[in-house]
Amino acid sequence: MSGCFISIEGMDGAGKTSVMSTLVQWISTQGHQVITTREPGGTPLAESLRELLLAPREECVDEDTELLLMVAARTQHVKTHIQPSLAAGQWVVSDRFFDASFAYQGGGRGMSNDRIATLHQWAIGDFAPDLTLLLDLPVALGKARVAGRGEEETRFELEKMAFFERVRIAYLARAASERHRIVIIDATQSPEAVQADVVRALQTHFARAVSELGQ
Ligand code: TMP
Numbered sequence: 001m002s003g004c005f006i007s008i009e010g011m012d013g014a015g016k017t018s019v020m021s022t023l024v025q026w027i028s029t030q031g032h033q034v035i036t037t038r039e040p041g042g043t044p045l046a047e048s049l050r051e052l053l054l055a056p057r058e059e060c061v062d063e064d065t066e067l068l069l070m071v072a073a074r075t076q077h078v079k080t081h082i083q084p085s086l087a088a089g090q091w092v093v094s095d096r097f098f099d100a101s102f103a104y105q106g107g108g109r110g111m112s113n114d115r116i117a118t119l120h121q122w123a124i125g126d127f128a129p130d131l132t133l134l135l136d137l138p139v140a141l142g143k144a145r146v147a148g149r150g151e152e153e154t155r156f157e158l159e160k161m162a163f164f165e166r167v168r169i170a171y172l173a174r175a176a177s178e179r180h181r182i183v184i185i186d187a188t189q190s191p192e193a194v195q196a197d198v199v200r201a202l203q204t205h206f207a208r209a210v211s212e213l214g215q
């Protein structure tokens with residue numbers, strides 16, 4: 001039996017890393033093998049594309065070029081890592097997946113959702129996560145949390161506040177149109193409350209999946 005695919009989305013500072021550990025713990029206690037991965041990245045080639053995409057540069061990066069590189073990395077990741085792992089029965093948890101393209105390239109850069117969807121259909125067909133957790137929080141709070149880490153800023157993090165406001169709106173719009181798959185988690189809560197919401201989402205989603213299988 002093939003494994004399940006879960007993605008975690010949200011802006012930097014939303015707490016994706018600790019949610020990742022909660023997921024791994026929960027999945028392991030259900031008796032499944034689980035691997036974690038990330039986007040852009042997850043394979044040696046896709047990690048090289050990540051470096052190209054995230055490095056700040058003088059040259060203006062065309063939005064189509066940015067999207068094509070994101071989708072090239074994703075295609076390699078899906079076909080050579082995610083799908084084979086799922087077929088081997090492992091569960092896969094990814095720090096970001098295609099909803100990030102609808103949020104950052106769609107919302108942030110203003111590209112049309114149809115263009116993004118068409119490209120994905122061409123590259124990976126109907127492949128999608130079984131469940132996506134969207135960690136939502138106000139942009140200013142996420143920024144403040146990241147500032148405390150003292151990490152070097154990527155090309156995306158150098159964008160203005162208005163860019164991230166559009167990213168947040170696009171994520172929420174996507175969640176509203178994909179309610180069967182995307183669960184919004186209030187990331188302003190305490191880590192314990194976030195963890196409890198994550199576990200509840202897993203129980204609800206996978207209990208439903210099991211009962212649907214039995215019908
Ligand atoms: P992070 O995963 O370390 O946060 O960095 C990845 C950055 O890439 C983040 O700023 C969001 C951005 N991104 C996109 O713009 N589109 C995508 O499809 C993905 C996966 C990430």
